[in-house]
Amino acid sequence: MSGRDNYGGDIFSGHAGARRRAVPEVTADRDLVVEDAASGFCGAVVGFDRSYDGEFVKLEDRRGAVRLFALREAAFLLDGEPVTLVRPAAAPPAAATRSASGSTRVDGLRARVARGSRIWVEGVHDAALVERVWGHDLRVEGVVVEHLEGLDNLAARLAEFAPGPGRRVGVLVDHLITGTKEDRLTQGLGPYVLVTGHPYVDVWEAVKPSALGIREWPRVPRGEDWKTGICTRLRWGSPQDGWRRVQAGVNSFRDLESPLIGAVERLIDFVTEPE
Incomplete structure (x- = not known):
């Protein structure tokens, strides 16, 4: 009988030969070429899809055939090694390129010395x-x-x-x-x-009245304070309350x-x- 004890040690720690090797995660960027480990289908990433049973990657082979594969752990081979594909993070929203006036926005604007005008x-x-x-x-x-x-x-x-x-x-x-x-x-x-x-x-x-959710500006008779008359007719409260509505619109x-x-x-x- 061999002196090696195959059954000794802590049974909860797992057998050394049974431990799974960590499978790296790879971002499925467009045009990345991978192979589906189960079917052997090889193709480039061309998109993604989502359904009730999970996320899928679209692979296109060199003949133009496109197939869907589930994004499961260790489901693909990259250069012959198993990998887990993950969907790329969503791109951040593009920064506004136009100012409120419609002009081209200048990013990283620094304060300029005021003109004389x-x-x-x-x-x-x-x-x-x-x-x-x-x-x-x-x-x-x-x-x-x-x-x-x-x-x-x-x-x-x-x-x-x-x-x-x-x-x-x-x-x-x-x-x-x-x-x-x-x-x-x-x-x-x-x-x-x-x-x-x-x-x-x-x-x-x-x-514009449409910016304030009204049909039109009411008519205020000459001699009556215009802002007070407007707020009274629109039930906006005081002129201060009315101004807050106008500015916010x-x-x-x-x-x-x-x-x-x-x-x-x-x-x-x-x-x-x-x-």
Whole structure:
């Protein structure tokens, strides 16, 4: 009898000759050539499929025949060695290539020194909507947007700013219609000032109703505070509550009416035009 004890030791540790060799996992990248261990079918990975009984890989042989094989452990041979194929991880979503204004997004943008030129708007809501849609473009160009706190302050602000070469001013005006007060206040301001605007009573109205889930903007009689009247008729609560709705409804230039879009684009072109 041999001195070797084949039955000794800890029976729970498993027999050394029975231990399974670890089978490596290989990512089933497209065009990887493998062999199905059971059938001997050899082909390149061309896709995947999923059904109620699991994941499958599509293999195409050199004659163009395509067959499905289950992604089971050690089911394939790669260079003659058993492997377990695993499906590639899903690619991360592509980064946005367009900004909210529709322009090409600049990745890794670093802050640029502000230009001497400026864009002025009438109030904080105008400034917020311009930033929401054109903020990326303005940072790329180094353009600062400031609010006038009312068009009546325009003349004094221009006198203080002193527009000139390299110090242009673009002014965005609400309700800019021929013959109105706004029209009279923006005449004859010189070659270094450009005034553009939209015909709406307030910049809120330059937001498309569809972006806010309403059919149309209600009509508010002359003499009644416009924002208060709008919020009352739409049951939006206070003007502060209404503004939160308006701001949240704007995600890109597609949510704005074309007169406002055109007005802002012209101002950006004007203040960034080389002298």
